Amino acid sequence: MTSQEYEQVVIAGGGIGGLAAAVACAQRGVPVQLLERGAQLSEVGAGIQIGPNVTRILQAWGLGAALAQVAAFPEQLQARDAQTGQLLGTLILGARAQARYGAPYATIHRADLQGLLHRAAQSAGVHMLLGQTVQGWQGSEAALQVNTAEGLSLHASALIGADGVWSAVRQQLLGDAPACFTGHLAYRALVAQADLPAHLRSQHVTVWLGPRLHVVHYPVRGGEWLNMVAIVHGDKPAQADAWDSAGHTQALMQAMGAVGKDLHERLASAPAWRQWALHDRAPLAAAEQMAQGRVALLGDAAHPMRPYLAQGAGMAIEDAQALAQSLSQHSATVTEQLQAYAQQRWVRNARVQARAIRNGRIFHATGPVAWGRNLSMRLLGERVMDVPWLYAGGLMSGNESTFRDFSS
Template identity: 55%
Template sequence: MSNIQIAGGGIGGLAAALACARSGHAVTVCERAAEVSEVGAGVQLGPNVVKLLQGWGLESALRQVAAYPAQLQVLSATTASQLGRLQLGAAFEQRYGAPYLTIHRADLHGLLLQAAREVPNIALYFDATLTGFAQTDELVSAEYSNDLQVESDILVGADGGWSTVRRLLLDDGVPQPTGHLAYRAMVKQSDLPAYLRSDQVTAWLGPRLHVVQYPVRGGTWLNVVAIVHGQVQGEMSHWDHSANATDLQQYMQVACKQLRDLIGAIGYWRLWPLSIRPPMQGAHEHAKERVVLLGDAAHPMLPYLAQGAGMAIEDASALAWALATPTNQPNGVAQQLQRYAQARWQRNAQVQRRAIRNGKIFHATGLLRWGRNTAMRLLGERLLDLPWLYGGAYR
């Protein structure tokens, strides 16, 4: 069994810790934040991801905090007319072996953290920022803030889109702005007028914008994300900050009354400029010798397929699977990590490409928008159901 250190204690890092520890490995998680926290709002989890969490014994914990929408509907942002829908619920669960759920990001992080704290072979350190590492044929030695030094067989970089591990390992630049801004908010459903409350996933598609809403926290809260075209300057290019609600309302002037009412009913928003890398080009972007990248550190992606957290959790499962492969080679760990990289990079690249494509379709104008709406009305369920994705969970 290996000793594994993980830089990053977010969703991907904790998922990797759980998956690997359950296989008998000793895991050390080093998180830069001084206290437990997870920024963000809602997360959608398809059955490809939910079945992995269930396999780690988290089904009961999910039931306590998630929502289980019965339908995904796509509406025109300008007219509120329905363009297409996908039935979720029991039939969807039967088709793919697990349900489709929506959850607050902090709740998902919290249940992963609680599960990690209950595993004796996981050590958790906070206020520990990676400052450097070196690897030899035998081990990886990493230095963190507060004079923490960790030696291990493997270093996992799960430290987000602006990954320090990636910068030191690959030195291939940073994610680039897309020109899209995400306004995110959470609101109690009881604080909304009845006609604005919802128990399903709704995507509103408009010219150069779209809005997604869905229930979280057992349905008592509504998560709303509005994506528009725009730019910001400086450090905001890679983090989120308080947003001006009036700015978002200006973007929504072309929207129908119901959507404008929803946006207007929410007074507090967070602004998150979206930056990404090109889709993965090969296994070398996942692993090099004894260092491996996972989640956004390897493949930051646009949220237009709702699979960012999901791919990180799939990565975690695949890493544990690869490390379970017996090897008698002198550099067996590196071979195991290459097996992980080969298993993951093409699927992650496919999701990245589809998310980019979805952004163009969601924000279409002119003839492309007309063609999209026509295709959705004719083939809605067939276009929205994605067997290659939902039926493709790893190990």
């Protein structure tokens, strides 16, 4: 930014996207003030998958060693039929992903990822204020005044809304309708591998595909825990905007229907489940949906997406990198910087949103579509399970796959 426009950048939200943006900006010398509505930084949910497009960025930020201490690095991804247990296809990860994309494929607990980003932000000198909810802003072409519900007022050169799917920043900026219920319910569970019988322990990513459902499980926390996610179709809960609520094993089993013995045993091994209703928005249609004037959106505030490409957190981290690059272009005004960020990001985010929707249809297919999916995976294997257009991130070109990735 120009010296005449010098002010701090205010980031609303201390989740993965907000912290990633703070780290990326601070490392490039952009002054940052992060506001988080919670009294402490905490992350709900359980595990996430982060592909080479994401781990490459974390390594570039100097976080590769920290990631290696808390993540797991599966050697392969398996796809199985949820009803028969039959192996449909395998994608080799591990050293092959590292060699092909220059970075590993990792699985990690959300809290561990947030924790390493939090520590990196502190090391970079990011100033954080907890218990502050961004309520709105006033501004002109010259500056912004960002206001919180708790009475704080901050002068800023830019405001970044990283405040999630129910973003207050988005509502003032775009004034559109809330995110929509997808008709899908997600159940999550974490189980210590040591508490499982040997045949249920796993250091791989495994996805089970069935009619109107799928299940994915993979190791987290250095492989010591197994993260399980089951997604089924269902009615909108009474508190559909709640991110996380108690899930009942009996309700999950009823929704799963007639799954095979192997999968049923895995689901029954979880002592407790958490449920939440999945919400999303239509894919982005223009750069103006990500930035206007001195205000920009990032991550779920801009482009909430279904988990069927396992890239929600990944796209937020990519956003953070692009945002910091744009804000460090000193020859441009802040408005120009944010517009450049939006122009760079909206098409890729829209593509990932659209592919996630499509993957959900394929994962949950019935009848001839499911038969064709399974046949394609048996015959073509890695050719339909890898996604070079996503993981390469500009490092290489390649044909798009038909399927992938296998949920969060």
